[in-house]
Amino acid sequence: MSKRGQPLFQPVRHLVSRITSHPGASRLTALFLLITVVLVALSVGYVIGTRDTQTDAAVMRQGTASALSAHIASQDDLCNTIERSELERALSQEKALSQVLNESLEAQQNALLQQQSEMNSLEDRILSALMKNYESQLISRSSGTVDNYRQEAEELIDLKKRLNQFEASEDAAEVDLADYRQSLDNRLDRIPTRWPVYGRISSGFGNRTHPVYHRPDFHPAIDIVADRGTSIRATATGYVAEASSDSSRGRYLIIDHGNGFKTVFMHCSSLKVSSGQTVEKGQVIATVGSTGTSTGPHLHYEIHLYGQPVNPVRFILE
Numbered sequence: 624m625s626k627r628g629q630p631l632f633q634p635v636r637h638l639v640s641r642i643t644s645h646p647g648a649s650r651l652t653a654l655f656l657l658i659t660v661v662l663v664a665l666s667v668g669y670v671i672g673t674r675d676t677q678t679d680a681a682v683m684r685q686g687t688a689s690a691l692s693a694h695i696a697s698q699d700d701l702c703n704t705i706e707r708s709e710l711e712r713a714l715s716q717e718k719a720l721s722q723v724l725n726e727s728l729e730a731q732q733n734a735l736l737q738q739q740s741e742m743n744s745l746e747d748r749i750l751s752a753l754m755k756n757y758e759s760q761l762i763s764r765s766s767g768t769v770d771n772y773r774q775e776a777e778e779l780i781d782l783k784k785r786l787n788q789f790e791a792s793e794d795a796a797e798v799d800l801a802d803y804r805q806s807l808d809n810r811l812d813r814i815p816t817r818w819p820v821y822g823r824i825s826s827g828f829g830n831r832t833h834p835v836y837h838r839p840d841f842h843p844a845i846d847i848v849a850d851r852g853t854s855i856r857a858t859a860t861g862y863v864a865e866a867s868s869d870s871s872r873g874r875y876l877i878i879d880h881g882n883g884f885k886t887v888f889m890h891c892s893s894l895k896v897s898s899g900q901t902v903e904k905g906q907v908i909a910t911v912g913s914t915g916t917s918t919g920p921h922l923h924y925e926i927h928l929y930g931q932p933v934n935p936v937r938f939i940l941e
């Protein structure tokens with residue numbers, strides 16, 4: 624306590640020395656005062672210390688709360704981030720799926736269009752092939768010469784063959800050619816292209832010596848030898864213009880085909896149709912005989928085009 628060189632305790636030492644040196648004061652009183660001073664000092668220190676501690680706790684609490692809220696906020700952020708990324712992933716999956724579906728749909732549509740266009744082009748090719756010379760046939764029909772009709776008939780028959788071949792193929796199922804076939808048939812049916820009866824031609828078209836009168840004669844027909852009673856068939860569609868008999872022609876028929884053509888059948892043993900009746904190509908119209916001026920059973924068959932007899936052989940194509 625009496626140590627020199629310690630200025631901090633200088634006032635206390637001074638006080639103590641003053642007390643102790645006071646003559647009226649006892650040492651006990653001085654000690655009491657000293658203890659009191661120390662206690663007061665300690666109390667003040669405690670109060671200050673407590674205050675600091677309380678402030679620290681508040682600060683700590685405050686710090687913890689803000690840390691907690693920051694933590695919650697960061698958790699929220701994390702949740703949001705996870706949620707968003709999951710949504711984005713789901714969305715992108717949906718998008719991908721929808722794109723796949725779209726692509727598939729598009730592919731199907733393209734395939735359908737492709738198929739349709741192939742079908743159309745196939746149909747076009749077939750029709751253009753089949754309809755070849757259709758225009759020229761119409762023109763030739765209006766000029767109506769033997770050559771034009773024959774050419775038309777040949778082309779129609781060729782088209783029909785190709786149509787039959789096509790209809791036997793796999794592609795045919797895809798195309799409906801019924802109308803076209805009907806149109807072909809209608810046109811071909813008006814031209815006398817078939818045999819009225821099958822047999823040997825005993826006398827041709829043109830100049831000859833008459834078999835009965837033995838003089839020069841123009842034969843406007845072909846004579847086809849066949850057994851008596853053999854069916855005679857219409858060589859084209861038309862109507863019966865005449866169904867009659869006389870001493871020269873015997874029982875005979877004249878069929879009008881309505882397009883400049885008429886066909887004549889003579890020396891029949893019987894007639895199966897009557898005047899004004901409609902007949903189809905191939906229909907039985909009479910039977911072979913030897914009526915009228917005839918030396919034996921045969922069919923005398925004529926084709927007239929606009930009133931002029933033409934060689935039937937030129938038209939027998941089927």
Ligand SMILES: [Zn+2]
Nearest residue numbers: 844845846923
């Ligand atoms: Zn004859």
